[in-house]
Amino acid sequence: xxxxxxxxxxxxxxxxxxxxxxxxxxxxxxxxxxxxxxxxxxxxxxxxxxxxxxxxxxxxxxxxxxxxxxxxxxxxxxxxxxxxxxxxxxxxxxxxxxxxxxxxxxxxxxxxxxxxxxxxxxxxxxxxxxxxxxxxxxxxxxxxxxxxxxxxxxxxxxxxxxxxxxxxxxxxxxxxxxxxxxxxxxxxxxxxxxxxxxxxxxxxxxxxxxxxxxxxxxxxxxxxxxxxxxxxxxxxxxxxxxxxxxxxxxxxxxxxxxxxxxxxxxxxxxxxxxxxxxxxxxxxxxxxxxxxxxxxxxxxxxxxxx
Numbered sequence: 001x002x003x004x005x006x007x008x009x010x011x012x013x014x015x016x017x018x019x020x021x022x023x024x025x026x027x028x029x030x031x032x033x034x035x036x037x038x039x040x041x042x043x044x045x046x047x048x049x050x051x052x053x054x055x056x057x058x059x060x061x062x063x064x065x066x067x068x069x070x071x072x073x074x075x076x077x078x079x080x081x082x083x084x085x086x087x088x089x090x091x092x093x094x095x096x097x098x099x100x101x102x103x104x105x106x107x108x109x110x111x112x113x114x115x116x117x118x119x120x121x122x123x124x125x126x127x128x129x130x131x132x133x134x135x136x137x138x139x140x141x142x143x144x145x146x147x148x149x150x151x152x153x154x155x156x157x158x159x160x161x162x163x164x165x166x167x168x169x170x171x172x173x174x175x176x177x178x179x180x181x182x183x184x185x186x187x188x189x190x191x192x193x194x195x196x197x198x199x200x201x202x203x204x205x206x207x208x209x210x211x212x213x214x215x216x217x218x219x220x221x222x223x224x225x226x227x228x229x230x231x232x233x234x235x236x237x238x239x240x241x242x243x244x245x246x247x248x249x250x251x252x253x254x255x256x257x258x259x260x261x262x263x264x265x266x267x268x269x270x271x272x273x274x275x276x277x278x279x280x281x282x283x284x285x286x287x288x289x290x291x292x293x294x295x296x297x298x299x300x301x302x303x304x305x306x
Contacts, residue, residue, distance in 0.1 A: 005143060008089025010113060010126070010152065010159070012096075012137060017123055018116030019091070021143070024160065025110055030220060091152060091161060093137035099153055102136065105170055111161040113152070123159065130154045138164075 004020035011017070034043040047056045063080070064072040091113070115123035130136065130153065137152040141161065149164040179186065183193070 004114070006089040007116065010091045010093070012093035015122060017126065018119040019123070020114040020116060021161065022112040022114050024112045030217060088142060091139060091141045091150065093139040093152060095138050096135045097138055099134055099136040102151060102164070106164045107162050108165050109163040111163070113159040113161050127154045127159050
């Protein structure tokens with residue numbers, strides 16, 4: 001069962017409709033890991049100090065903005081928090097516009113608004129009125145800590161929340177070299193226009209998204225399955241590799257996922273039992289980690305001296 005990103009309200013005028021913000025897309029990308037071709041070991045990304053070459057622990061990392069080449073201004077967490085919008089779980093509609101007047105270049109990401117308990121009447125009312133008028137409600141929404149421009153539009157039995165790009169995020173097509181001028185300038189004849197129209201009509205059909213599949217992903221999945229079946233695998237993951245983040249091939253780490261998996265492995269998934277029972281295993285784990293670190297440091301020192 002999908003969990004809501006937040007539970008709040010959809011408001012316009014004095015009307016408030018309790019809703020849940022649900023994800024409207026499913027990521028199906030195949031993710032790859034990078035291996036060292038010499039021994040097929042996973043390649044890790046480390047946070048390294050550009051001057052000393054030493055690894056930097058997370059607690060020592062701060063956010064900074066490069067305002068000039070090589071010149072930075074450091075931002076405190078409080079600076080970012082103060083700049084963030086009030087964290088309120090609501091979609092505040094400021095205005096209603098013709099849906100067709102919003103260019104396709106503005107649409108970015110879909111969400112589904114699910115009605116809260118006893119909110120079905122207001123939900124259906126807004127959905128059906130938007131259908132009849134061909135309009136979209138435009139306003140702002142806060143998702144996690146960032147404020148977005150969004151449009152509320154009807155889709156079958158649902159109200160969709162579509163994240164919109166701000167105008168300053170778009171490049172004006174006029175900035176590119178485009179063929180300006182009339183048909184005559186480009187010597188396009190009436191016969192050519194008629195033939196092109198006939199071709200388009202002969203190829204026209206109703207839009208059915210189910211007709212289109214990610215063929216590349218399917219073919220690549222088949223290749224991977226065949227490789228696994230033929231035992232053409234380089235090696236199984238070791239215990240250390242299991243602890244690598246799933247997205248280790250990039251420089252982005254989902255800390256929430258890492259913490260959750262760590263808690264699950266240690267049997268501390270948020271239940272009762274107090275802290276006394278967990279103190280000993282935690283100490284043991286800390287000692288083990290420290291010993292590993294010392295061994296790794298010795299190995300590195302040995303390599304350098306060699």
